[in-house]
Amino acid sequence: MSNSWTTLVADKLQRQRQSIPPGWEISVPPNDVLDVTSVAKDCGSLSRQELKITGIEDVEELLHKLASGELSSVSVTMAFYKRAIIAHQLTNCLTEIFVERALHRAAELDEYLQTTGQTVGALHGLPISLKDQISMEGLETIMGYVSGIGKYSEHDAVLVQILYDCGAVPFVRTNVPQTIMWAETLNNIFGRTTNPYNRSLTSGGSSGGEAALIALKGSILGVGSDIGGSVRSPAAFCGIYGLRPSYGRVPYEGTPNSFEGQDSVLSVLGPMSRSLSGIKVFMKAIADSKPWQKDPLAVRKPWNEEEYNLLEHGHGKELCFGIIWADGVVVPHPPILRALKQTKSALVAAGHKVIDWVPINHLEMNTLIRAIWGSGAFEDITVATSASGEPLLTSTSLLPDSDGQTPHPFKGAQTSAYKLWQLHKRKRELRKEYLDLWEKTIEVTETGRPIDAIIAPVAPYAAPPHGMNKISNYTRIWSLLDYPALALPVTKVNPAIDLKAPPHQFLCDLDKEHYDLYDPNVFVNAPVAVQLVGRTLEEEALIGIGEVVDAALRAIPTPV
Structure with missing residues (x-):
């Protein structure tokens, strides 16, 4: 058994290489070239038209060009496909590559538009990338486990069905970590996905392949999943937009996952894009497709244009934000604090109000969420890895374990059903406490309503070196509270201005470890x-x- 899993991996990697059309290979820069974001433009593999197509940032603009016939779906899909393959060679971001299948789909959409003069749906002709977790009929859903190799999905996930109904062209699937529960994208099959802005840094996890691909313009719109930050963290680390929706807003039916059966703090599917228009277009298309008719857990809520136009938020005028500078556990690094200050200054200059938000129970919520997941986590992931005999990763570091015996973070966390019920009860109480805190802000906003939104770090650092993304405190709490959360790019690390701060009175050992991690020259360009x-x-x-x-x-x- 110990050798059979490596044979499976070798076969899968060979099939992946064979799925790349001849002539699409590039000369990959050496490892000491950290920023590879300009390689696709400079390598000569893309035509001027293909660079123009993949350079479009606004999803609505591209959809308009597709719907009008100015651009064909075949040409757009081919352009993004070629750029996706370049992105893969630079960062190792892809798992499934199915060129002929996607181009056949695109050709059908072009013919339909030419014949009828109508589009198929709101996403007509648009190539969309998917995290390697979202099942597609006839493709392996490997999900970072060797045991997934050779197991072909018999059905499309509900989300894929809806994307097809909307006229989209799924064209690649992207890399994930083993278990999908690491904050770094690394597994025993495809290996590690790196950050295109600095390949010595992580692209995050578990949607790190998706984020790296979109950052390199190999896709304009993709779908990740998020249980504790797995959309937001990679989006933030790779400089794109990413939304964690509320439970059930995007259909999950037919999408496998780790920890299935754990339904207290749920994983959700969410869009990732180079523009906010991509986030909006995706969410509106899905909501308008009535996903609750195909997924019993999908929330029955059509897209609400009045809510989008901020009818209950002063129509977007003179908004009031709460801002979290630190969560009481870990103080963010200088670049994060600079981004928060920059965001506050920009909003104040635009006529909005920003007040300090003092977090409550953030440490307890993080402890609680780990206890809920850990109640059965180790058994769950052990079943998946033992099926093939592959080793269970216990670290995402570039360095091997010093003794080879490092325990998995979830090992030993099991609990009784009764104790788990108490955790669920406390989670409900914490949600009520946070709701009351939010409502109470009506006393200080001066708008006649509570704060309109909270501004917070996505993580206490920019993309850290490989193996060092160990703090998910700033994202997990919103998953537990089931608050939608959106990652917005602001700036990049600049060693000339993001100097290491003097030591402060550390809140805990983790805070000191986090402080010691920061070196602006290591995080450069993140x-x-x-x-x-x-x-x-x-x-x-x-x-x-x-x-x-x-x-x-x-x-x-x-x-600057």
């Missing part, structure tokens, strides 16, 4: 983001508020 948090099932309003924040940031000069 994207820096903030997180915008809304209220449960208010995705439309959060996107609308996100556009306000994004516009404010773009209206001010970026510090």
